[in-house]
Amino acid sequence: MRIAAALLATGVGIAAATSARAGILTRTPTFPVPDGTYLGTNGACVVVDNICSNPGTLTFVSITSAMFSPAGEDFAADVLIKLPITTLAGAPLGTLKLPGTLEGSVPGRTGPDETGNWTAQLDALDLSGSVMGHPLTVALDATDPTKGPLSITPVGTEYRIDSFFDVFIDITLGPLMKEQHFQAQLIPEPAPLAALAVASLALGLVRRRAARL
Numbered sequence: 001m002r003i004a005a006a007l008l009a010t011g012v013g014i015a016a017a018t019s020a021r022a023g024i025l026t027r028t029p030t031f032p033v034p035d036g037t038y039l040g041t042n043g044a045c046v047v048v049d050n051i052c053s054n055p056g057t058l059t060f061v062s063i064t065s066a067m068f069s070p071a072g073e074d075f076a077a078d079v080l081i082k083l084p085i086t087t088l089a090g091a092p093l094g095t096l097k098l099p100g101t102l103e104g105s106v107p108g109r110t111g112p113d114e115t116g117n118w119t120a121q122l123d124a125l126d127l128s129g130s131v132m133g134h135p136l137t138v139a140l141d142a143t144d145p146t147k148g149p150l151s152i153t154p155v156g157t158e159y160r161i162d163s164f165f166d167v168f169i170d171i172t173l174g175p176l177m178k179e180q181h182f183q184a185q186l187i188p189e190p191a192p193l194a195a196l197a198v199a200s201l202a203l204g205l206v207r208r209r210a211a212r213l
Contacts (some may be wrong), residue, residue, distance in 0.1 A: 020093045023162035029115055031106065031154045032060045032077055038184040040167070041140060045108075047088065047178070053096070053171060056083040061099075070108040072118075081138065083129055098138055100127030106150060111200055115154055121147035122165060134174045141168035141179055153199040161186065 023063075024033055033056070040055025047053075061078045068074075083096040103124040127138040140146055148165040163186040171178050 007038060008173055016105055023151075024162050024186055025155065027030050027158055027160045029046070029113055029159045029161070030063075030066075031073070031109075031150065031152060031161060031163070032063060032075060032104070032122075033163075033186065034060060036060045036161075036163075036186055039187045040162075040182045042183045045086070050088055051093065051173070052086045052088060052090075053180070054083060054084045054086070055180070055184075056095070058184060059107055060102075061175075064101075066112065068109070070110060072105060073109045074103075074105045076101065076103045078102075079125075085131065096129060098127040098129040098136070100125065100138070102126075109150075115152045115159065118150045119147055120150040120163065120165070121145060122167075125169065131173060138174045139170050139172075141170050144181075145170035162170065 008158045024036060026033060037057050037059045039057055042055075045052040045054050058079055058081045061080050064076045068077045069139060078145060079100060079102045081100075083098070085093045085096050087093060099128045101124075103121060104120060104122045106118050108118050122140060125138065125140045129136050146165055146167050146169075148163065150164075151162040153159075153160045153162075165184045166179075167182050167184050169180050171180055
């Protein structure tokens, strides 16, 4: 039990360290990152019509426009959000996939090759789908802005891009609407692969410890 507890603590520490310094290495300083995925964390389940929606992932499927001016960058993209949904008792119902469009901006970033630090923001989000026959839409909350730090740093011949958003959205299912607040961090690999890496490391530690006993 002590070994298992120690390994669990090690796994949690690794996961925390990964999320604290997540980011992605790319060959260009392009932002948003094409095919970049953000992982939602620290968000409570939102209950709509006895269905629990949890933070998931947001992927930039394609960048449809990126324009620069002395005021900064304005971009638009086709995106896909995946939200795990469960019953109120926690039984999995599947993953809700919502395609749509997103608009955002980076005030002060005046060129596509510029590196540095800024505050990026999401200006519009339009996603739609259905859950158990009910129409569902997701949009940005009109009251609380969705923004966060963006850092683009040269690393040798590549660029490290760190991006984080404090997200506020409105989820509407039929006549019901609920707000959801969570953090979204750009991740270097799909979340299941990262979790698998932590699990594999823990399993390896167990085997090495067992071999010594």
